[in-house]
Amino acid sequence: MTAPHLKSGLRALLPVLLVAVLGTLLINVTRETLADRIQA
Secondary structure, eight states: OHHHHHHHHHHHHHHHHHHHHHHHHHHHHHHHHHHHHHHO
């Protein structure tokens, strides 16, 4: 009975994980771009 519950929980967490990873990547890229602009 724990397996289906675990799967549904993972399905609910997957989009949150994706958003978190994409958000972190976006922030890193934005910081690098801003740093390059400030230095140049």
